[in-house]
Amino acid sequence: MARLPEYLRALHNLAETGNETVSSEGLANAAGVNSAKLRKDLSHLGSYGTRGVGYDVALLIEQIEYVLGLTQRRAVALVGVGNLGHALAGYDGFASRGFRIAALLDADPARVGEEIHGMVVRHVDELPQVAAEESIAIGVIATPASAAQRVADQLVAVGVTSILNFAPCVLSVPDGVDVRKVDLAIELQILSFHEHRKASLTGLPRTGGSALTALPGGLAVTEGQEAIGT
């Protein structure tokens, strides 16, 4: 499930604050989900909870990390050291959560050789060598959209089977390769949609308007969280 990493983060927090065990209710709150959902998720990994007590935090962390394949530190190749790539290269969250940026690559010769956060940028055509040196499991694409597909092909060619794509475009990859996409502008646009929705049903009823603002049922906010109480 895609929620396991969130549970893992919450568990690490709990472990740091000295909790030995946690109930499904407590963990669910910390992760921002329903407690029944959490129990069902955890039960799917044949988990070790104790009725009447809860879950052993340390044990559960170990279990989830195993399922996520985080027992080994995975090497990540980051392609594109523009604005975003630069930030990603220095992002602490990667190192602290089981990943190691093994290589920085870029297609721009002017950038090759540049040192960023203690790593030297290499040319993207050196990917085969890089892959030979280290077993690259995951590729991160932080290039402009125009270059993304080509980079993806190159990554696939050297055996990468998981790609995290920050470029605003659809990648086509062969079977067996997983792609996850993160588009920052899209996130904002979704928020903008909600803003627009809220604004139009609060103030002006927009009598003459089309059906666009008052979309028929089922458009309530399902993602994200709304109000958990303070």
Add this chain to the structure above:
Amino acid sequence: MARLPEYLRALHNLAETGNETVSSEGLANAAGVNSAKLRKDLSHLGSYGTRGVGYDVALLIEQIEYVLGLTQRRAVALVGVGNLGHALAGYDGFASRGFRIAALLDADPARVGEEIHGMVVRHVDELPQVAAEESIAIGVIATPASAAQRVADQLVAVGVTSILNFAPCVLSVPDGVDVRKVDLAIELQILSFHEHRKASLTGLPRTGGSALTALPGGLAVTEGQEAIGT
């Protein structure tokens, strides 16, 4: 729907390449979704497709931008100009897709006054003034997790009703405030999970292992795309 921005992006691409109209099939391919799904999505906005012809690209762009509330350029306040915030401040995608970064804020006095991409960083406590100068619709949190909740409270206090949170933590906000979360490490962990899954069912069958690697049905990759053919 959360897919509308993706359609919009695809439509802009099509418009630039000189297409006047597009069929649901064509647009679906460009956006990486099923054509029936796309038609259903578009029909929910009471849309203007012509049977036998397809959709008018320009009209559809206009419609979707209206629904998303992009007819007005929305002002965004960005809090936290560390690694990530720095990159976000310079990210072209925001400006080019209907957003304007109206203010850069940070809690660290050492950073206040610094100029980033032509903008001066102000102290986060100046939020009320900033909000008074411009109508801030959306707040972006790019701070460490420890500061995120406090920043969220401050944003809510000045009337922000949509928050994009990059900090790895759950925010609690009052009713009516929308929060979307982007956690880069979680994205990688999800990919790691798929890597682990692929590795364990390809190579070693892991006879003695727990049920963890061979999770019972329904864990196929549902998000992202897998293989669209090249």
Add this chain to the structure above:
DNA sequence: CGCGATTTGTGCACGTCTTCACAAGCGCCT
């Protein structure tokens, strides 16, 4: 003017995810 090719819009069925509610199990206290 009529016919066929093409494409939208949608009813229907299916599978998945979510949530409730409750039985089973565990520990603690008497």
Add this chain to the structure above:
DNA sequence: AGGCGCTTGTGAAGACGTGCACAAATCGCG
């Protein structure tokens, strides 16, 4: 040892999203 309260794990019901398949509608051409 027995009972009581608490928490997990799960069955069932419902909501939701997805995809197929087809009727309705439009255009172009003869």
